[in-house]
Amino acid sequence: MPKTDTILSTKSLHYFLQLIDTMNYTQAAQILGITQPALTQQIKKIEHAIGTPLFGQMGKKLYLTEAGKQLQTGAIKLLGTINSVVSDIQEFTQADKGNIAIGVLESINYDLLRKFLVEFNKNYPNITINVSYFNRKDLWYNLDNNLIDLAMLYLPETTKKSQSNLQNQYELMKVTQDRLTILTHDKNLEAGNSYPVSKFLGKRWVLYPDSFYLTQILKGKLGNKMNARNGLNVPLTFTSTKEMVDTAQDTGYDTIVSNSYYSLNQSQINLVPVFLKGIKKFTISLIYRKGKKEVPRIQNFLKEFKKFLEA
Template identity: 40%
Template sequence: MKANADAVLSAKSLHYFLQLVDSMSYTQASQILGITQPALTQQIKKLERAVGSPLFGQVGKKLYLTDAGSKMEETARTLFNTVHNTVDEIQQYTESDSGYISIGILNIFEPKVIEEFLIKFGKKYPDVRLIVNFYNREELWDKIDKNEIDFAILYIPDINANATTMRQFATKEINKESIILLSPKKNNALEDMLKEKWASYTEKSYLTHIFKRYYTSIIPQNEIKVRFSREKELVNFAQANGLNTFVTNSYYQAHQKDISLNPVKTQEVINFQGCFVYRKNKAQIPRLNNFLTEWDNFLDEKDYTTRLDEPETFN
């Protein structure tokens, strides 16, 4: 029994297992983990031998969790959450220049300024380990709700950011954001665009959610010819196929030289905010409080909009 218990409670095995649950792809999970696919497969088989039951099934190329796998996921997340909370409590009394910071970024958030800040922060605090991943909005809210990340970088308002949910969270504004409509035609009018073909985001994307408030109700669904989860692929496809689309103002500012589509002036501007979202007690942890202070100092040196307009630098 002891050998089996050791196998099940291996932090490495459980971490690999949860990454595979999140990715549902051995190839993608192994890339994220920085290991080979055979090494990942070995860890999963080790867990399956320990519990005496398959944790994953497969239909064609698609993985799914078995009943045993679902139970293991619940247990693994509970264990990691407990450990994470305990470490946080301990590190509340440690120095601000050590430990780790876990950050989840919305997959459609323009990362240029955040990347610049993280590089600078990492150089100044080499003993603080940064763990950074990109997620869609549902995954990101799930991660922050389960205390699996320290900071979520996302857009507000959001349907998840209701009064009840936000009682346990604090927010810190990163930037003021808006949507820019793009057309292959010069001086195109909004009323004409609404009759034309579009490239849009996936149904559950934040930008789809906020765009629907203003325009989707008057754009026939059959006029949306393609959906992408990321802005780069969306813009490239729209440009190549002569479609209308839309992006955040930040994305347009950062990549304007590569965008041949034309911005369209509208009377109504769709505004929202990029924010850090975090549990209120996180601000008591020195390294996390220091992270937020360094962000303020970073913007005091040069504001967000100016940094967006500058060429990328990794110095």
Template identity: 50%
Template sequence: MPKTDTILSAKALRYFLQLTETMNYTQAAQILGITQPALTQQIKKLEHAIGAPLFGQVGKKLYLTEAGKKMEAASSSLLDTISSVINDIQEFTQIDRGTITIGILKTIDLPIFNKFLATFKNKYPNVVLRVETYERERLWQLLDTNALDVAIMYLPDNTRRDHINLHHQYNHLNVVDDEIVILSHDPDLEANVSYPVGEFVNSKWIAYPDTFYLTQIIRDSFGPKHSMDIVGSFTDSRDLVNFATETNYNTFVTRTFFEQHRDSISLTPVFLKRNRKFNISIVYSKSKVEVPRIKNLIDEWKKYIN
């Protein structure tokens, strides 16, 4: 083993850097809380290991040699790296430090989860929460590449059955059972009643884009015999409802969205018979529970929801 392996410790580097700041053995030793002979011995060992003097002296004044100048730059870089690695390890091993990245499907509006995050943040102020909204395919992509810790999305997601095995690769917690609510202008329809698909085959629709989960769900509910005449689309639920209200077109939203905004919606809410049910779920890779802060978030959510 080279002798530098036993000499170039973090402690030795800190002693050296402290001496470069004060250029005085007595002051540096006092700041470090050691004796001057102990500091002198450490510097001599460091110089012996390197094979070159780090300090020169003119009268009583110290100065850095060329080797000392290079050692100063290298020591700062090494200590920064060590500190960074320690921080990374601490973030990985501690429940109350580090960053948690959360992706939420754009069409999901879930105040209870926002309230939970506020409660969680108050309890663990040193955990950084990064929350963004995404479309479904982007959410899966970020989960698959480990760029997201947790996703809030709809399940079951049949569009992914050929790409992943949810049971083997991911865990999920159901948050809310949900379904689609149709918002209609038809005065003959009774609110909160379920109607067969045939009641709507001649309707024109404002919908989410075709790639959105909810549009695919309602198309599946209509079945292969009945097509939907979609004349426009919006990505935001509020825009969808507002535009439908100002026109003669039908639209649809989730029951959770409707219940939150019931007072501001004037269209008649009805349901499809054989309406497909789905869940708003928290989805995360099974490997994520090995990270203490992620496991803690999941555990805190379970306690909160109970």
């Protein structure tokens, strides 16, 4: 048996992809539930089997080598195929057994899902639920390649590809409505009120990266009122909502969150929550491939989630 057969197992590839997600050995090991030396040894074994480094290091930061990028592509396809085969087999099993992988858009902080999963687990302890957070691009990639069963994201989407996928390949279940909330240092504004764009021009912001849905909404609205001299001033960006809000509170910068996040964490936030006039509410939905509802455990999950939301 070639040494790559034993080294490039599904487990080792999963470890490899998790390290890519964090680019930090300590964080990846914690997520995987193993020690950092064990993860380091596993990566070194893969590199030895392949014969070339998968990661390089610049200062304290890791980066993927060209070989690493090629293995990443192959690993995602391989694990996607395996997950698809396992999913097909489990379609013929009972509704109370199997695995469900859920991808959640990073900027969604929806505690109701967590509460439902706690209740669902009590009633169906033999169904394993895996929840992962992604940016929009990676979320769609994982959904397209069958690496996750369900995706929770904001709608309407802003990309033609997403709209096309929704119409031709996917079904959705509407979960709840949400809205963009501005957290501002301006004490002259009254919490919960809506204000025109003019109130927010010339401010400094700490935001999500440009690829995030909420940032696109804000820039789409404020951008129409900006000019070259008075552009949107964003000195800092974070993918973590908590880090973004904490930074806004430690500076004079304003920021944005979903209203659901603010409602859940308002006791720790000392900024004024207001809304921007002209921005409609958006819907949080569960997206899944057509035919997924025929899988007993998925059908059961969606049915129980709907009952939970209606209770």
